[in-house]
Amino acid sequence: MLDIALIGTGGFMPMHNRYLTAMLARLNGRMLLIDCGEGTQMTLRRMGWGFKDIDVICITHFHADHIAGLPGLLLTIGNSGRTDPIIIAGPKGIREIASRLCVIAPIPYEPHFIELSPKGDAPVAFMAGNFKLSALALNHHIPCLGYRITVDRAGKFDAEKAKRFGLPLINWSKLQKGETIDHEGRRYTPDMVMGPERKGIRVSYITDTRPTSGIPDFIRGSNLFIAEGLYGDDEMLDQAKEKRHMIFSEAATLAKDGEAGELWLTHFSPALQDPKQYLPIARHIFPDAKTGFDRMNTTIRFKDGEESDI
Amino acid sequence: MLDIALIGTGGFMPMHNRYLTAMLARLNGRMLLIDCGEGTQMTLRRMGWGFKDIDVICITHFHADHIAGLPGLLLTIGNSGRTDPIIIAGPKGIREIASRLCVIAPIPYEPHFIELSPKGDAPVAFMAGNFKLSALALNHHIPCLGYRITVDRAGKFDAEKAKRFGLPLINWSKLQKGETIDHEGRRYTPDMVMGPERKGIRVSYITDTRPTSGIPDFIRGSNLFIAEGLYGDDEMLDQAKEKRHMIFSEAATLAKDGEAGELWLTHFSPALQDPKQYLPIARHIFPDAKTGFDRMNTTIRFKDGEESDI
Numbered sequence: 001m002l003d004i005a006l007i008g009t010g011g012f013m014p015m016h017n018r019y020l021t022a023m024l025a026r027l028n029g030r031m032l033l034i035d036c037g038e039g040t041q042m043t044l045r046r047m048g049w050g051f052k053d054i055d056v057i058c059i060t061h062f063h064a065d066h067i068a069g070l071p072g073l074l075l076t077i078g079n080s081g082r083t084d085p086i087i088i089a090g091p092k093g094i095r096e097i098a099s100r101l102c103v104i105a106p107i108p109y110e111p112h113f114i115e116l117s118p119k120g121d122a123p124v125a126f127m128a129g130n131f132k133l134s135a136l137a138l139n140h141h142i143p144c145l146g147y148r149i150t151v152d153r154a155g156k157f158d159a160e161k162a163k164r165f166g167l168p169l170i171n172w173s174k175l176q177k178g179e180t181i182d183h184e185g186r187r188y189t190p191d192m193v194m195g196p197e198r199k200g201i202r203v204s205y206i207t208d209t210r211p212t213s214g215i216p217d218f219i220r221g222s223n224l225f226i227a228e229g230l231y232g233d234d235e236m237l238d239q240a241k242e243k244r245h246m247i248f249s250e251a252a253t254l255a256k257d258g259e260a261g262e263l264w265l266t267h268f269s270p271a272l273q274d275p276k277q278y279l280p281i282a283r284h285i286f287p288d289a290k291t292g293f294d295r296m297n298t299t300i301r302f303k304d305g306e307e308s309d310i
Numbered sequence: 311m312l313d314i315a316l317i318g319t320g321g322f323m324p325m326h327n328r329y330l331t332a333m334l335a336r337l338n339g340r341m342l343l344i345d346c347g348e349g350t351q352m353t354l355r356r357m358g359w360g361f362k363d364i365d366v367i368c369i370t371h372f373h374a375d376h377i378a379g380l381p382g383l384l385l386t387i388g389n390s391g392r393t394d395p396i397i398i399a400g401p402k403g404i405r406e407i408a409s410r411l412c413v414i415a416p417i418p419y420e421p422h423f424i425e426l427s428p429k430g431d432a433p434v435a436f437m438a439g440n441f442k443l444s445a446l447a448l449n450h451h452i453p454c455l456g457y458r459i460t461v462d463r464a465g466k467f468d469a470e471k472a473k474r475f476g477l478p479l480i481n482w483s484k485l486q487k488g489e490t491i492d493h494e495g496r497r498y499t500p501d502m503v504m505g506p507e508r509k510g511i512r513v514s515y516i517t518d519t520r521p522t523s524g525i526p527d528f529i530r531g532s533n534l535f536i537a538e539g540l541y542g543d544d545e546m547l548d549q550a551k552e553k554r555h556m557i558f559s560e561a562a563t564l565a566k567d568g569e570a571g572e573l574w575l576t577h578f579s580p581a582l583q584d585p586k587q588y589l590p591i592a593r594h595i596f597p598d599a600k601t602g603f604d605r606m607n608t609t610i611r612f613k614d615g616e617e618s619d620i
Contacts, residue, residue, distance in 0.1 A: 012385075012389065013351070013385070013386050013389055014351060014352050014355065014382075015355070016352075016355060016356060019352070020382075038348055038349065038351070038352075038378075038379060038382040039348065039349050039352055041323070041324060041348070042324050042326075042329070042348075042349055042352075045324065045325070045326060046326060062413070062414050063414060063415075064381045064382050064385050064414045064415040065382070065385075067414055068348075068378070068379075068381050068382045068414060068415075069348060069378075071374045071378050072324075072330075072348040072374050072375070072378045075322075075323070075374050075375075076323050079322065079323055097413060097414065100410040100411070100413055101410070101411060101413075101414070103372070103407060103410055103411075104372050104373060104374040104377055104378060104407065104411070105373075105374040105378075
């Protein structure tokens with residue numbers, strides 16, 4: 001299962017009850033943060049999921065409302081006792097930008113940087129810690145990335161078959177983990193005892209962009225699609241275009257085209273005092289839409305409610 | 311009169327109800343901020359004093375808990391409609407550090423930088439906007455400055471004398487403002503109608519330092535002395551020394567030696583959950599001590615309760 005929490009749901013400037021953009025994912029106790037606006041560490045503290053187990057920070061782009069919280073968070077992670085390196089991924093230049101910001105933050109571990117340069121509508125896949133990720137180029141004033149988290153799920157283990165082969169129990173978990181084993185002079189591969197791969201979990205995160213032709217395929221089938229809705233009212237479309245952002249109806253159309261399970265709107269303009277007021281506009285297009293709020297969170301399980309076999 | 315507000319009272323890391331270090335002063339509607347830890351703009355928004363009239367930002371030193379909020383705040387000040395330049399003062403290097411941090415913040419005005427290098431116990435005096443300031447070198451791991459705000463107060467205007475000279479009312483305010491005027495062939499200077507200069511207002515701000523020999527004179531006679539008390543317990547002295555910080559009793563001793571009017575303790579360690587618990591230790595040395603909290607504020611008036619004559 002994968003836990004997801006919106007940490008900050010504001011764009012541009014923080015409001016009293018809406019801090020700047022960030023999203024947290026937790027998988028098997030390890031954590032991934034996407035974006036790190038000012039105040040991220042404050043809300044993370046309130047969430048109570050801890051700091052030490054944050055292995056990966058993915059940055060969408062280099063605007064303050066998405067990255068200004070980085071030096072403070074890295075310091076606090078350091079103060080939590082972490083000495084293992086952290087992976088920081090982002091558009092090309094992330095190493096230079098993070099190093100500039102961290103001139104004020106003497107951190108006790110070395111970040112590992114992953115610089116991503118996807119082109120056109122083709123995503124770049126990468127592993128970071130135990131997270132399987134993809135990044136897509138978006139359309140903003142400066143280079144900006146969308147991210148997708150994928151949790152694969154192996155096929156079902158066929159215990160009857162394993163028994164028929166006469167395989168001792170001690171070998172079962174090795175095959176379940178994808179290993180090949182030798183038993184009584186015969187070689188057994190996982191495909192001999194595992195069913196076809198089952199639907200896993202996908203969460204996509206798209207903010208600070210105009211809609212692009214690549215987004216629907218990138219987010220396709222996501223259990224949860226987190227997307228910016230800078231403005232709620234369709235009348236704000238021209239302003240959204242000028243600022244290279246999206247409005248609720250555009251995010252909802254992407255959710256529909258990408259056959260997402262649920263849509264969470266986030267990154268609201270300070271001018272959008274009550275996002276819920278405009279939720280019907282999104283739901284008219286995509287019924288499973290919700291407006292996000294700071295610390296909104298959920299646990300996504302595999303479709304049939306079972307835990308992973310692994 | 312001078313308004314003073316503690317914006318953030320935490321050191322190192324933010325707590326749920328205690329954000330990172332900053333202090334705000336307001337004089338005749340113009341504002342000065344000292345330090346700008348992460349989350350400063352959030353608390354400034356809650357204070358409700360506005361952003362556009364912040365003319366000066368003084369930074370004590372380049373650790374994240376004192377400066378990480380700078381890019382976000384400068385952006386928000388820009389979004390408030392300000393196009394006038396802001397003065398940013400700090401230790402030598404402030405221009406370079408602020409420029410590095412602001413790589414993520416495209417701000418619509420040009421900051422003016424004041425780089426300060428006081429030596430030994432000799433303060434450096436400077437004007438920034440309508441604020442009369444002094445900076446003192448402190449003793450921390452990296453160069454760090456204490457600041458003092460001074461509001462001068464002219465002598466009392468002697469209306470009887472002005473009448474005897476036959477000066478028309480229209481000239482009175484000019485003399486009160488320090489101008490020289492000519493009337494019926496005679497030159498009048500302010501000292502001819504103004505009494506001796508009266509006690510003004512002083513507020514001093516000292517954080518992230520060991521006690522130094524220069525501090526008592528620097529803060530002498532301050533109506534309000536704001537000082538760090540990283541730890542409350544005297545038993546934490548060795549840890550404070552190692553980190554180059556002060557404990558409550560040291561701050562109180564400085565307040566006593568400097569004949570301050572009132573002491574506000576701030577910049578508490580995250581380990582100091584309830585600063586009030588240790589307040590008796592400070593009050594034993596300096597009875598007019600208080601523990602600070604976020605948004606604690608006061609208005610300091612001239613001693614006899616009168617407003618300035620100017």
